[in-house]
Amino acid sequence: MPLTQEQLAYIQQQLEGLPPEEQQRKMQEILAQLPPEEVEAMRQQQCPFCLIAAxxxxxxxxxxxxxxxxxxxxxxxxxxxxxxxxxxxxxxxxxxxxxxxxxxxxxxxxxxxxxxxxxxxxxxxxxxxxxxxxxxxxxxxxxxxxxxFENDKVGLAWQPKKIEEKDMEEIAQKLKEKKITVGQEKPVIEEVKIEKEEIEGPEILP
Ligand SMILES: [Zn+2]
CATH class of the missing domain: 3.30.428.10 (HIT-like)
Structure with a gap:
């Protein structure tokens, strides 16, 4: 059930004259009291993509x-x-x-x-x-x-940043610790882990 005009007017009245941060807090308060179906309905009344979907x-x-x-x-x-x-x-x-x-x-x-x-x-x-x-x-x-298209001037490119090696290592570690799995038992990242010895330079032949 979408909200009635009266309900919307009531919410508007509650928010009127409040600074933006207060408005947000008040809105959260109001939303917390509403049943989930009404919150969903209210979102759909406001979100342009929910309106297109409907x-x-x-x-x-x-x-x-x-x-x-x-x-x-x-x-x-x-x-x-x-x-x-x-x-x-x-x-x-x-x-x-x-x-x-x-x-x-x-x-x-x-x-x-x-x-x-x-x-x-x-x-x-x-x-x-x-x-x-x-x-x-x-x-x-x-x-x-x-x-x-070639030379279409759509800006999705970026300038690469320099990140310190130790920070790179720390970030990689933090991400691996999340142990992401999707439809498999073990995280894939563990199975492709390369032992350090294997990547340290070529073997010198006698
Ligand atoms: Zn939406």
Missing amino acids: GKVPAKAVYEDDMLKAVLDINPANKGHIILFPKKHYQFSFAMPDNEIARIFQVANKLSKAAFEAVGAQGTNIFLANGQAAGQNAPHVLVHIIPR
């Missing part, structure tokens, strides 16, 4: 299944720029269950091939941003499929 905002759909929808981006980086997203509202990709993540990249991969053919792309980028610092500017997980 067919309440028109968009040029290019793919749809039970979990996902893909549309042409209305502010494309290049012609044929596609946005693929879960129909359920998730803010970050790591909130999505593994089967939805698997599906979204399977479909992104097929859309990438389709984009090569449909607009004669010479390349594609498949791009996902988690968090504002990464360039996420919608509250919903989006996978961008961007057709690329």
